[in-house]
Amino acid sequence: MSWSTDDGAHEGAARAVFADGALSGSHGPGDQVTVGIYADGSRAGLDADVRSEDGVVGWRGWCSCGWRSARAFTRVHLRELEDRANKIAYEESAFAPQWVEDEAHAEWLAHIAPDVAASDVATAAREAAEAARRLDLAVLTARAVGASWDAIGRAAGMTRQSAHERWASATAQPKVDRERAAKRKRA
Structure with a gap:
């Protein structure tokens, strides 16, 4: 799921993170996840890497303006290891759990708040x-x-x-x- 400001200046989402720092673009068939943004900030083109969702190590709040949440959520494969206070999330798939989406959305809303207020002015x-x-x-x-x-x-x-x-x-x-x-x- 993604979020967008009314003026379209900001689009945000909780993106899957790979071990090399790349962020997901889209989820393909089966367990495939395409890279949307590489660790250096460059956007993937039509020849984007397609990776297995097993390579997803967590999620991070992201915005089209270049903003990234300060701290990523870590993905674990055992439910007993989940620790929401420390941003450790259990999830079998590469899709962020709802509570991660909710927290990333709250961080994104705080990020866009100055621009929204200035737009109101x-x-x-x-x-x-x-x-x-x-x-x-x-x-x-x-x-x-x-x-x-x-x-x-x-x-x-x-x-x-x-x-x-x-x-x-x-x-x-x-x-x-x-x-x-x-x-x-x-x-």
Whole structure:
């Protein structure tokens, strides 16, 4: 199973780890596991190694941005040796047990948290800029049809003077344009 951020910038998974540090790519038929990423960080291509799942020594949290969990989970072949507190997991197959998936996912969520928070800031900033643009346009329209600075200030939650200081230069237009706007309103 893999996880992805809404913007697609991060895709994470609990990947099988081989003794040489390579990470799994996909699980094939039978007990075959392909290498997805080599220990040096290079990605395997179409000619990726196909290995036996017997070579899987554990699992590690992974992200497409290059992040790896600090510590891998170790795979053991005897249930009695499993020790969750020390990240030692019993599993017969190369697929990570559910508790390993859950812990790797939690580590991945902590890894992406700053990017998700920054993305939320960017979204809020875009929305604030759009709201400011709509407010400026509303003030221009209100002034064009004759609204007073007092009425605009009250509507915007500020004083007449503050409204005038904020938007007066943006609403200054030649007298002819004001007269045309007033005529359009009457029409």
